Amino acid sequence: MVSNFALGSGLALDRASRIPLYQQISDQLRRQIAQGFLSDGHFLPPERALATMLGVNRSTVVNAYGELAAQGLVEPRVGRGTQVRRPSEASELEANLRALPWPELLLPYAESVSSRVLRDIVALCSRPDIISLAAGIPNPDFYPHPDFSTLFQEILTEQGGHALEHCPPEGHHPLREVLAARISASVPGHVKVVPPEETLVLSGSQQGIYLVAGALLGPADLVITENPTFLGALSVFRAFGARIVGVPVDEQGMRVDLLEEIMERRRPRLIYTVPTFQNPSGVTLSLTRRKQLLALARAYRVPVLEDDPYSDMYFRPEAVPPPSLKALDMAEGGNQVIYLSSFSKMLFPGMRVGWMAASPAVIERALAAKQLIDIHTTSLYQWAMARYIQRGLLDKHNAAMRVQYRIQRDAMAAALTHYCGDTLEQNQPNGGFYLWCRIKSGESGLALLERAARYNVAFVPGGGLSVPGMSECEPYIRLNFACARPEVLEEGIKRLGAVLKVKKPRPARPPTALTHSGQDLKPLV
Numbered sequence: 001m002v003s004n005f006a007l008g009s010g011l012a013l014d015r016a017s018r019i020p021l022y023q024q025i026s027d028q029l030r031r032q033i034a035q036g037f038l039s040d041g042h043f044l045p046p047e048r049a050l051a052t053m054l055g056v057n058r059s060t061v062v063n064a065y066g067e068l069a070a071q072g073l074v075e076p077r078v079g080r081g082t083q084v085r086r087p088s089e090a091s092e093l094e095a096n097l098r099a100l101p102w103p104e105l106l107l108p109y110a111e112s113v114s115s116r117v118l119r120d121i122v123a124l125c126s127r128p129d130i131i132s133l134a135a136g137i138p139n140p141d142f143y144p145h146p147d148f149s150t151l152f153q154e155i156l157t158e159q160g161g162h163a164l165e166h167c168p169p170e171g172h173h174p175l176r177e178v179l180a181a182r183i184s185a186s187v188p189g190h191v192k193v194v195p196p197e198e199t200l201v202l203s204g205s206q207q208g209i210y211l212v213a214g215a216l217l218g219p220a221d222l223v224i225t226e227n228p229t230f231l232g233a234l235s236v237f238r239a240f241g242a243r244i245v246g247v248p249v250d251e252q253g254m255r256v257d258l259l260e261e262i263m264e265r266r267r268p269r270l271i272y273t274v275p276t277f278q279n280p281s282g283v284t285l286s287l288t289r290r291k292q293l294l295a296l297a298r299a300y301r302v303p304v305l306e307d308d309p310y311s312d313m314y315f316r317p318e319a320v321p322p323p324s325l326k327a328l329d330m331a332e333g334g335n336q337v338i339y340l341s342s343f344s345k346m347l348f349p350g351m352r353v354g355w356m357a358a359s360p361a362v363i364e365r366a367l368a369a370k371q372l373i374d375i376h377t378t379s380l381y382q383w384a385m386a387r388y389i390q391r392g393l394l395d396k397h398n399a400a401m402r403v404q405y406r407i408q409r410d411a412m413a414a415a416l417t418h419y420c421g422d423t424l425e426q427n428q429p430n431g432g433f434y435l436w437c438r439i440k441s442g443e444s445g446l447a448l449l450e451r452a453a454r455y456n457v458a459f460v461p462g463g464g465l466s467v468p469g470m471s472e473c474e475p476y477i478r479l480n481f482a483c484a485r486p487e488v489l490e491e492g493i494k495r496l497g498a499v500l501k502v503k504k505p506r507p508a509r510p511p512t513a514l515t516h517s518g519q520d521l522k523p524l525v
């Protein structure tokens with residue numbers, strides 16, 4: 001046995017240190033192995049010899065070698081001594097030892113399969129050659145940036161730094177006033193006025209879903225949603241460990257007739273619904289069903305979370321949706337509904353301003369949690385939004401968008417009939433952003449997306465918008481007609497038609513087709 005370890009080289013013990021001697025020895029030897037001074041196959045000095053040289057007990061050296069062996073840096077060889085392992089392995093191990101094991105430290109997080117799938121779609125959509133019909137955004141050509149540029153300038157000139165200061169966590173009061181007035185105006189018969197104190201300005205309505213889930217849902221609590229439903233809500237409920245029961249939708253919205261049995265048997269903690277121009281199915285809950293849903297929620301004392309970002313986007317005067325669940329509930333003196341809405345769909349998604357209207361106790365609780373998350377929603381946008389609404393600009397913009405999105409919806413519907421008439425069955429929503437289409441062959445939307453990536457078109461597969469465990473929506477896809485000009489929509493649908501025409505799909509290549517492009521990734525939902 002040959003030890004080519006230069007005895008004593010670089011090994012210095014500090015007897016005054018609180019670090020045990022065996023640890024000082026093993027630390028220094030580990031460094032020498034990592035730096036290559038002790039290379040592959042070399043033998044460390046015999047335990048006894050090193051102990052004598054360093055003036056320590058033999059057991060101290062035995063412990064030091066034992067620790068290095070446990071870390072995989074050396075290996076005891078029977079009858080030969082202690083041998084250093086291959087340097088590459090050793091330095092890998094060394095790097096591993098230096099690195100904090102984050103996955104072990106992070107608490108479990110219930111990421112859904114669908115949010116992983118959607119991450120892939122986000123990556124796909126960031127490719128410049130892709131026509132994306134996937135993201136839930138309005139048409140950027142119509143973002144009212146000139147109005148906002150004027151408003152920001154006006155507010156900053158007039159208010160100076162004041163508009164850049166903190167604002168109250170519950171929101172800029174003039175904005176809360178106009179929001180409360182809008183909700184009050186929607187109550188049938190105007191029999192109830194919502195005070196501004198019963199509103200809370202949010203950083204997008206997604207934040208509202210999170211705050212309500214945090215206030216009401218514990219692990220294994222049950223939430224009822226439509227199936228399919230908004231992915232952002234599904235992901236929040238799963239993150240809180242809730243169980244989700246999906247209720248199918250038909251052309252009149254959620255099948256409320258199926259609800260009573262579920263309420264009776266399973267005692268949910270929350271009903272989450274997008275009753276108007278639902279994301280993704282486009283359907284609107286009829287007035288009769290709205291009343292039935294409220295009656296059931298009251299009978300079983302279950303809160304309703306109404307998520308309502310699309311109700312201003314109706315395309316025909318006769319398609320004006322029924323009053324919100326919140327308005328109906330208030331008209332009858334109820335306090336059952338927590339209402340959420342947002343400017344993301346009416347104006348532009350980067351603003352991150354939404355709002356909640358609910359009972360004072362809910363507002364207070366959501367406010368306390370919101371303050372822990374972001375203190376308040378960006379002040380300057382709140383100043384601007386208050387004036388934008390006060391001056392009638394929001395209503396004017398919404399009216400213009402209703403015309404524009406109807407044109408876009410018609411363009412997409414016509415293209416679908418032309419290019420995909422044999423292969424897709426489309427619905428006919430009267431508002432909102434989405435066409436919800438069934439793939440006639442029964443192929444899953446995800447498999448179709450993998451093939452579509454090669455034809456440079458993207459959409460959201462129905463399976464990604466489904467309640468876990470429910471497969472009915474797999475042969476569906478969601479197409480956003482609001483997000484682009486008619487000619488772009490038509491080209492996207494032409495590509496989709498070409499994919500669908502390929503009878504025998506070649507095996508999918510998801511890893512290349514859905515690979516991260518390295519560009520900025522934008523959320524899709």
Ligand code: PMP
Nearest residue numbers: 136204205206230279342344525
């Ligand atoms: N709810 C629904 C039904 C949505 O479709 C969206 C956006 N896709 C949101 C909430 C989230 O909106 P925000 O941008 O205001 O967070």
